[in-house]
Amino acid sequence: MNTKWEILVVDDEEIMRDSMAAWLREDGYLVDTVSCGREAIGRAREKDYALYFIDLKMPGGIDGIETMLEVHKLHPEASVIIITAYATVDTAIAAMKEGAQEYVVKPCHPQEISLLVSRIIKVKNLQRENTILRQKLARQYHVHDILSKNSRMHQILDLIREVSGLKSTVLIQGESGTGKELVARAIHFSGDRAGKPFIGVSCAALAETLLESELFGHEKGSFTGATSQKKGKFEMANGGTIFLDEIGDISPKLQMDLLRVLQERRLYRVGGSDELEVDVRVIAATNRDLPKAVQAGTFRDDLYYRLNVITITIPPLRDRRDDIPLLAQHFVQRLSHELGRPVTGISEEGLRILLERDWPGNVRELENAIERALVTCRGTTLTAEDFQFLVPHEAAATSGWQPPTDLTLDEVERSVITAMLGRTRGNVKEAASLLGIDRSTLYDRIKKYGIPR
Amino acid sequence: MNRLLVVSFGPVSPDLLDAIADPVWRSYDLEVHRRAERPIPADAWDAKRQQHGSEVLLRTLLVGARDPGDRLLGVTAVDLCIPMLSFVFGQAQLKGAAAVVSTARLDPSFYGLSSRPDLVRRRFIAEVIHEVGHTVGLVHCAERSCPMSLATAVEAIDQKGEELCDGCTALVHDFKAAGSLTAETLRRSSRSQ
Numbered sequence: 180m181n182t183k184w185e186i187l188v189v190d191d192e193e194i195m196r197d198s199m200a201a202w203l204r205e206d207g208y209l210v211d212t213v214s215c216g217r218e219a220i221g222r223a224r225e226k227d228y229a230l231y232f233i234d235l236k237m238p239g240g241i242d243g244i245e246t247m248l249e250v251h252k253l254h255p256e257a258s259v260i261i262i263t264a265y266a267t268v269d270t271a272i273a274a275m276k277e278g279a280q281e282y283v284v285k286p287c288h289p290q291e292i293s294l295l296v297s298r299i300i301k302v303k304n305l306q307r308e309n310t311i312l313r314q315k316l317a318r319q320y321h322v323h324d325i326l327s328k329n330s331r332m333h334q335i336l337d338l339i340r341e342v343s344g345l346k347s348t349v350l351i352q353g354e355s356g357t358g359k360e361l362v363a364r365a366i367h368f369s370g371d372r373a374g375k376p377f378i379g380v381s382c383a384a385l386a387e388t389l390l391e392s393e394l395f396g397h398e399k400g401s402f403t404g405a406t407s408q409k410k411g412k413f414e415m416a417n418g419g420t421i422f423l424d425e426i427g428d429i430s431p432k433l434q435m436d437l438l439r440v441l442q443e444r445r446l447y448r449v450g451g452s453d454e455l456e457v458d459v460r461v462i463a464a465t466n467r468d469l470p471k472a473v474q475a476g477t478f479r480d481d482l483y484y485r486l487n488v489i490t491i492t493i494p495p496l497r498d499r500r501d502d503i504p505l506l507a508q509h510f511v512q513r514l515s516h517e518l519g520r521p522v523t524g525i526s527e528e529g530l531r532i533l534l535e536r537d538w539p540g541n542v543r544e545l546e547n548a549i550e551r552a553l554v555t556c557r558g559t560t561l562t563a564e565d566f567q568f569l570v571p572h573e574a575a576a577t578s579g580w581q582p583p584t585d586l587t588l589d590e591v592e593r594s595v596i597t598a599m600l601g602r603t604r605g606n607v608k609e610a611a612s613l614l615g616i617d618r619s620t621l622y623d624r625i626k627k628y629g630i631p632r
Numbered sequence: 633m634n635r636l637l638v639v640s641f642g643p644v645s646p647d648l649l650d651a652i653a654d655p656v657w658r659s660y661d662l663e664v665h666r667r668a669e670r671p672i673p674a675d676a677w678d679a680k681r682q683q684h685g686s687e688v689l690l691r692t693l694l695v696g697a698r699d700p701g702d703r704l705l706g707v708t709a710v711d712l713c714i715p716m717l718s719f720v721f722g723q724a725q726l727k728g729a730a731a732v733v734s735t736a737r738l739d740p741s742f743y744g745l746s747s748r749p750d751l752v753r754r755r756f757i758a759e760v761i762h763e764v765g766h767t768v769g770l771v772h773c774a775e776r777s778c779p780m781s782l783a784t785a786v787e788a789i790d791q792k793g794e795e796l797c798d799g800c801t802a803l804v805h806d807f808k809a810a811g812s813l814t815a816e817t818l819r820r821s822s823r824s825q
């Protein structure tokens with residue numbers, strides 16, 4: 180036990196409460212005593228006692244049951260043991276009905292009290308461990324990076340809290356870089372499934388057959404390369420949450436398979452005949468316009484309605500510019516720590532540059548920009564100069580560079596990307612960061628222009 | 633050197649009182665001194681329960697002057713209880729100046745069996761180490777063989793050895809190093825009771 184549990188003994192008889200307190204202290208508890216119900220309620224307002232021993236009959240207006248009821252109004256989770264000198268079945272039943280955990284007739288055998296207290300405290304310890312775990316996870320994911328003072332984002336945070344306790348499927352929509360996975364994690368880690376796995380799958384990253392076996396698993400020999408049995412992500416997420424990112428990109432066959440899993444909560448491994456039952460919460464995300472895809476016939480409408488039970492739409496960063504200073508400061512703190520840079524803040528001029536930008540890559544692009552500025556920063560504050568890479572024309576003016584007037588925009592983009600990849604020796608992640616775009620956007624461009632790597 | 637002053641309430645076998653000096657000194661570095669026997673306080677008697685209240689004995693011990701740094705141990709042959717519990721083997725102030733131990737339930741004769749002075753002696757030492765341990769600041773220990781484990785029956789006392797477990801011994805050293813065995817702490821804790 181790191182922190183000691185606190186117990187309040189409520190009894191009008193001084194010797195009774197002092198000796199009981201002494202006995203409980205010997206067992207390692209922190210014990211306070213009061214002589215009447217009114218005082219007990221006062222103490223309950225100031226402190227959070229795990230357990231109350233309350234005498235049933237006390238002079239002074241408020242009896243033990245009333246005291247218990249008031250205490251429970253303040254602390255519904257507190258355990259109450261009602262003490263009485265005479266066993267009367269009626270009051271015992273009344274006390275238990277009103278929420279007393281136990282009802283004991285004094286004097287009782289020390290072993291009885293000792294077992295009773297340790298049983299109650301054991302449950303409290305377990306509950307606290309769970310809460311601590313949950314708070315830890317929640318701190319990590321709930322608040323982490325979903326920082327906002329924007330009212331629309333606050334509505335989303337409220338929605339996250341509301342849906343975290345449900346089992347319903349959630350569809351998260353938003354441009355790339357808006358933090359869809361963070362929202363999914365926040366839902367998972369603030370709900371009952373927090374202690375169970377959160378498994379993320381990017382549906383766009385894999386070919387159809389691979390994605391199928393990735394999601395549902397496969398039996399040995401089910402296809403070339405399936406040299407052993409493999410569990411799928413749905414099985415791995417059992418009891419927890421599966422996060423299907425870029426759901427808008429999956430093939431018609433997989434759409435059908437997924438629909439079956441959502442409807443029946445069962446699946447077959449690829450090449451397998453045994454039906455597996457799974458209890459998995461599905462959170463899907465996409466940056467595509469799914470209703471449009473449904474209209475166009477490229478996305479099944481029945482799957483769309485299955486996924487679309489609860490929809491969370493994350494606004495792009497340009498629609499919540501009020502969050503830019505907050506997020507920027509947060510990234511400075513986190514990244515300067517990670518990168519070991521002594522930077523603590525951003526100058527006003529620097530902030531102005533960040534606020535004026537449209538951020539097509541959203542929060543992730545902002546994070547990348549801060550990271551890049553931190554790497555080159557020489558002082559303890561990020562200044563306008565550190566963000567010059569975001570301001571091409573000014574950079575051009577200072578270096579004497581003139582933009583070419585004989586090229587199309589595509590040609591300019593192609594040559595800039597080619598040059599940047601040359602500079603980073605083909606490292607796409609680094610090139611994307613330096614270009615101020617996210618990796619998938621850069622991949623798109625590389626494909627589009629057929630740039631060799 | 634800090635002292636443990638032993639007061640018997642009513643007659644208690646001198647053999648028992650002598651038996652604790654060495655174990656107490658070894659466990660807690662306390663010098664045991666016998667004090668004159670005192671009568672059992674009349675208001676400790678509970679006629680309805682035919683038992684004595686340990687809380688009253690504890691309070692009686694604390695009345696009157698004593699040297700700073702001294703602890704008091706009351707020992708009695710009568711059966712003790714507190715209002716909440718049907719009996720107690722003893723009672724102590726956690727990190728305080730006083731403790732009491734009863735020998736009544738330590739003898740098999742209490743349960744209708746024949747008397748076993750050797751057993752009483754062993755159980756008594758374990759209980760004294762236990763209650764004095766509370767005054768030093770130790771709380772109940774999960775180690776069944778440690779005198780600081782909670783016993784609500786003599787069978788549990790019989791599983792205890794005379795010596796504190798390593799964990800409790802380390803705590804006693806820590807308390808000493810932190811000065812909780814000093815006269816100042818004792819004065820404060822007895823005043824707050």
Ligand SMILES: [Zn+2]
Pocket residue numbers: 205206762766772782
């Ligand atoms: Zn004890």
Ligand SMILES: [Zn+2]
Pocket residue numbers: 773774775778779780781796797798799800801
């Ligand atoms: Zn121990």
